[in-house]
Amino acid sequence: MKFRVLPFVWLTFSGGGVVAAVFLPVLVVLLAFALPLGWVDPSHAHLEGLVQSWFTRIALFALIVPMLVHAAHRFRYTVYDGLQVKHKVLVALACYGGAMVLAMAAFLVLTTV
Amino acid sequence: MSAPVTRVPSYQRRIGVFWWVHKRSYFLFVMRELSSIFVAWFVVYLLMFVAAVAGGQQRYDEFLDRATSPLLLVVNAVGLAFLVLHTVTWFALTPKAMVLRLGGRRVPGTAMLAAQYVALAVVSAFIYWLVVKA
Amino acid sequence: MSEGATTAAHDVLLVGGGAAGLRAAIAIAETRPDLDVAVVSKVYPMRSHTVSAEGGAAGVMADDDSIEEHIYDTISGSDWLGDQDAIEAFVNEAPRELLQLEHWGCPWSRQDDGRIAVRAFGGMKKMRTWFAADKTGFHMLHALFQTSLKYRAVKRYDESFVTRLLVDEGRVYGVVSVELATGRIRAITAKAVVLATGGCGKVFPFTTNANINTGDGMALAYRAGAPLKDMEFVQYHPTGLPFTGILITEATRAEGGWLLNKDGYRYLQDYDLGTPTDKPTLRSMELGPRDRLSQAFVHEVEKGRTTDSPWGPIVHLDLRHLGAKLIDTKLPMVRELCLQYERIDPVTDLIPVRPVVHYMMGGVHTDIDGRAGLDGLYAAGETACVSINGANRLGSNSLPECLVFGARAGRAAAEDAAAAPAPPAAIAAQVSDETRRLEHLLARDTPLDDGVARIREELQTTMEDAAGIYRTGPSLEKGADTFQALRERVGAVGVRDTSPSFNTELVAALELENLIDIGECILRSGLAREESRGAHQRTDFPKRDDERFLVHHTVRRDHDGNPSVDRLPVTITRWPPGERTYGR
């Protein structure tokens, strides 16, 4: 059988879609609204404990990478079809490249904290 | 079988850049796809949060402060709306994209839909507990 | 379209991409891969009218069935006018052809254990009709078409309209066609030509047939000098939807549907078709043959026992007692069609129906291998008349006929082509003749108050009045007279659309020429047959007359361009003429 990269990208895209649909809403509600606006008030120590745990860090990385691929893949086709920017290779490079850069940033953040 | 190729003279219509604004379904589709921008944004936001928490009490407080700026609140609110659109459409499409069989029977779409929302609820409750209660 | 004609050459040319044409193409590609085969069709093959066939295809299959019985049903169904050698070959080969189609992916409906299911059909004594729900023709055609894509060697000329056969000294060397998209006239030469152009329901105003069924192949052969056969036998199907003429398949009755007059009475019992039973009884009542059922309708009208509708009298088909489940699994398309075109649901409502022109028993006269009256010319499918259908075709015999005789004609044509001479120079003159004729037609002005559509409509009503379910000498005579005038108008009519690309008006004008030839042959053959047999019912000669008319009528164009009718003996082998009985 022929080897092609796209099936793997698509699989990651789909995984990322599931993660974004299931995990992201609650995280956004908490981190972007509930905490800043003081609806809930866990102590900093508790949160620090949480992010220090290796379990959390690995889990976060495992969630973040597929979400990035998801976003990049989707955005690529949106730009290509929706906005009709017809520089196929350029668009793909920018999107997946961006995702790669962010993934590396995530790695750095999650390993150094 | 093959047909002998003769080029048929024809009129090629062009599709405008705003093809998706004229039809509701196309518009919704493009909105759904644009949710990807906010998924990326929230990933960045999440990382900033983690970095801030790890950076100590003070950086964390600064982060919370900045998060209450009207600009960020608006961006995040819009982003959340897109995210909800993503979740709803993603769940709705899953039963169409795959066929699950249990005991030889095809699992009905509504059951798969319901299962996804249950998963959403469980995961949300768990994360809430993790962040707020535990 | 003035650059003149382009030319292409092939070994065998199939005119028509329906069941018969595609089956022939595959037969040639399989048996003689060395030959260069081409299919010309005026529509994309998968749009051919075979696609509309609903009910099924007959072939002996069940354990309790026998070849002998299928032969007998077909012969008696034909009112003993079918050629028995042809029927025997047909019945013998049908099951294998249907199995072949199964191997090519046709989604035949199945029994629980995975074997092919069969259903009952009108005039058949055993259950032997294979079906793919009620979209049999659709599935067969798409299976054939998609399978044909496998054979890269087969060329296709899609949406090309054949206007003329190229004939020299009694041998056919190809055709002239118009490529619709470009208007390009193309001579396609071949060492053998198979006509598989389907039926001619459009000769009549009210028909189940598609817009493309204009009898082109019959007219092509007729004008080239080949005889047509059994043209007086036009089948009316008893159950069409009133306004559109859309067919409600006989399978509805095979599954247990009833025909009711306005009093809710199963009127068929009054016409020597047996006594009503709850469950369907084979060869009885609603499962009688089509000619008898359509005739019973006319009598009900005369007795004032039908319901009036804006489109004339109707009776009702009752499926309500079959239940939603059976209807959805075995007759889904019927429900779909009723909901869409009548806005009624057969699960809860009665379906209004009336008889409608459905099928042409006659066609290009051929022998058992599809050989028509000119060397190098073959015909198969509804356009041909082998004849297995005689005076009345049994439902579900026609699809397998397309397969059996499509394959036979294909193979015979291939053999012929392998040994045939190359096209002589003389045909070039015919090509330019035809090119000029077509250009002339485009250049001619249409009289202001006339046009193709109007003439066609008058032609159709003339045919209905002259040669409906019941005919008389005077009605046929009168029709033939009207045709003289119509012919003159056809001769004068031109085409207003002058553009080369997709000139549908030109196509309609060419089809009109074909309709008028076919219509005339039907009337002439009908006049000559002074008896009543099968679908040909003369009120002035109400009895079957084996003494004088146990013969086929062939009709050929004489030197003045008029149809001349001849007789041809019916082949009787083992089944001497008997009485046709149903319900007993």
Next chain:
Amino acid sequence: MDDSIAMQVTRYRPDKNSQPVPVDYEVPLRTEWTVLDGLNHIKAEQDETLSFRWSCRMGICGSCGMNVNGEPRLTCATFLSDYAPGPVRVEPLANFPVVKDLIVDITDFMEKLPRVKPWIIRDDDVTEIDGEYIQTPEELEAYQQFSMCINCMLCYAACPVYGLDPDFVGPAAIALAERYDLDSRDRGSRERLDVLIEKEGVWGCTFVGECTSVCPKHVDPAGAIQRYKLKAAQESVKAFLLPKALRR
């Protein structure tokens, strides 16, 4: 109900117009009339040069697809009265080149179809036939929906991806590939996968889903394509992870 309805029909005659133009007609409005009946009325009574394809007038031959008020429809199965009081806008199917008036060029599809090998592929290709391949009603049901495609091209007209990227194999062809893959008699899914795993294959589809919404025969090409993606991904992962010997 009014007794007539306005039809705005897009005309394009290559020898007369440089681009398609809308032309207004008025036709009788009868309950039983379809958009196709309206067009035929125009052709018979008002302008015989109007060109369009049709044949079966019963929704099965697939020739009469056009855009009606912007939606791809089979005109023989679309009723004028549903658009009363009008006007009804009739245009050639979107996304295809226009040959004339309401007739579009579908050569592209006809060339793509054979590429997905829509026929039964067997390793035991026998020519002598002595019985049927057994196929239970459940096995039949597995592919039945995808065998209902009438090649009407409505899905291609509805799919923006096809409009923007004509290399995309497109909904109906992929649904037909799926139809044979799911057929218990077929052994050709590997061969078809090799075709559809390319980028012009299934990956161009971004699951707009309009193909399925407009399909008059409920074929669900959108579903077929997503399932194909999943299949392609699964097979790729398998090929990647398992050593050669373990693969089927």
